[in-house]
Structures are given as structure tokens and as C-alpha cells.
Amino acid sequence: MARYRGPKAKIARKFGEPIEGQSKALQKKNYPPGMHGRGRRKKQSEYAIQLMEKQKAKYIYGVLERQFAKMFGIASRKQGITGENLLQLLEGRLDNTVYRLGISPTRRGARQLVSHKHILVNGEIVNIPSYTLKPGDVVAVRERSKSLEAITESLSGKAQNRYPWLEWDGNSFSGKFVSVPTRDDIPENIKEQLIVELYSK
Template sequence: MARYTGPKAKISRKFGEPILGPSKALQKKNYAPGMHGRGRKRKQSEYAVQLLEKQKVKYIYGILERQFRALFHRAAVKDGITGENLLKFCEARLDNTVYRLGIAPSRRAARQLVSHKHIVVDGEVVNIPSYSLKPGQIISVREKSKSLEAISTSLSARNAKRYNWVEWDAQQLSGKFISYPERDQIPENVNEQLIVELYSK
């Protein structure tokens, strides 16, 4: 499936924050990429600001336009605040949850682990990164894959980061998706209301 495989530093510089992981480029070149990156900043239109926010979320979670539009539709018809529902559905993706559990160091790496059938959901191998988890489902590393160096390295580097909506069992190498996170629990710097306004036009 198609996905963004271009330079990560360029995207980080575009948004002015390390949305695809830590980047030294932001410290060295704290201006936008391209030949006009250092030029005079023009005032952005309302539409441009909204579009930029949507693109940021798509890059963070690795979602393409068609999938994103479908997610937004699901969020819009569900009870509650549309923008918050959208982020909850993004967080409930299998690749994102594998990343949150610390099985992979990044969402890109998590997507690869899922695609290569290293991840099991409720005892069944699932190789669809966009698979939407439901509260109570168990995510674990496939038995044959528990000795993988990439997984063990990521788990050993697992910091004290804990997320309230997932729990991790280090003995079994499995985690549980407890519930959809509340908006204030999601650490991403996103103004989801701008995306709602964009789609409401």
C-alpha cells in the first residue's frame, strides 16, 4: 500500500516540530524547507492553516487521504465531539497501539511489524496496520517473533512512558487496549477543531 517514504527532516521542518521522530535538522535549520524557506513569511489563509493541520495528523499517524476521509466520516456520525472522536480512532489503529506499547520505536516500524505478521490480536495474526482495535482486545508479539532483535531492542529502550488507555505485560510480551483515550491524554500537538472546520466547508 502507498505511504509516505520521503525525507522525514523535510516534513519536520515544514511543520516546525518533530512529528516523524526526533530530528537534528530542526536545530540546525529552524526554518521551512525549500528555496523560499528563509524568505518573508506571508500570512496564511484560513484554509491553508486548516489544511496544514490535517496534513500534520496524516503524517503523524501515517494515514493517506482516502483512509483519513473514512475515519473522519466515522468520527462525525459517532456520538460526541467529532474532532476528539477522530483522534481516538487514530489512536485505536493497530500500528499506533503497537508503537504506544513500546513494541516498536516508531509508527513506521510498528507498521512494518504488523505488515510482516509479527503481531497477534486476540490470538489471531493481523497484518493490517489500519486495523481498528476495540476496548478489551489483547495485542501480543507472535511466538516465533519474540526473539526478534528489533522488538527486544525497542522493549529494552522502553522508557517510563505510560499511557492510561493501554497496559503492558512484560512477561507475556502482550498488551491490552483498555479504552479509547480522552483528548487530554493524547500527547500529540494537534488542533483537531481546524480539521473539523475544513471538512465542514
């Protein structure tokens, strides 16, 4: 699938969760979209449940199918639990870290900031949203981009250091990727074991 650019509410209703931010549609229509949404059969096959979980993870992090499969391959070759490794790789993406630091209120916005060369990594411009950060890397807003309205508005409502694996310095508009997050630290409601089972078939 290509990167989804359609209605956010439709995706929220599909998964029954606010995938791309809070949506009133979930309260008004708490059933899947489409003409058969209300009467859709409840029981799903094991494969359908696993596929839905993979699709949900892809929508949350904004990753395409080929990228996701590649990341799963890397995760499966690493030591440790494959599902946890996968989530750690997704969390270590530059666009996701820009979002987590509060520089952008959404991952879509964070991806755009990175692509448009507003973000530095260790003092160098990096315009690749999928760039993987390592512990100790410093992510900062480019000097001439600090006055951008989208960035200043997002940071004005930022809660200080919400995530234990990141450090934020509001004076320099920079944050540090301190360590790889543990599964307990990652707040996303993803059942990663279902994704592992799907790829293991």
C-alpha cells in the same frame, strides 16, 4: 498523496515539529524546506492553516488521504465531539497501538511489524495496520517473533505503561487496549478543531 517515504527532516521542518521523531534539522534550520524557505511569507490564509493541520495529522499517524476522509466520516457520525472522535479512531489503529506499547520505536516500524505478521490480536494473526481495536483487545508479539532484534531493542528502552489507556505485560510480550483514550490523554500536538472546520466547508 501516497504514503510518504522521503526525508523525515524535511517533514519536521515543514511543520516546525518533530513529526516522525526527534530531528537535529529543526535546531540547525528552523525554517521550512525549499529555496524560498527563509523568505517565505509568514501570513497564511485560514484555509492554508486548516489544511496544514490535516496534513500534519496524516503524517503523524501515517494515514493516506482516502483513509483519513473515511475515518473523519465515521467520527462525524458518532456521538460526541467530532475532532476528539477522530483522534480516538486514529489512536485505536493497530499500528499506532503497537507503537504506543513500545514494541516498535516508530509508527513506520510498527506498520511493518503488523504487515509482516509478527503481531497477534486476541491470539489471532492480524496483518492489517488500520485494524481498529476495541476495549479489552489484547495485542501481543507472535511467539516466534519475540527474539527479533528490532522488537527486543525497542522494548529494552521502554518506559512502563506511559499511556493510561494501555496495559503492558513484559513477561508475555503483550498489551491490553483497556479503554478508548480521552483527548487529554492523547499527547499529539494536533488542533483537531481546525480539521473539523476544513471538512465542514
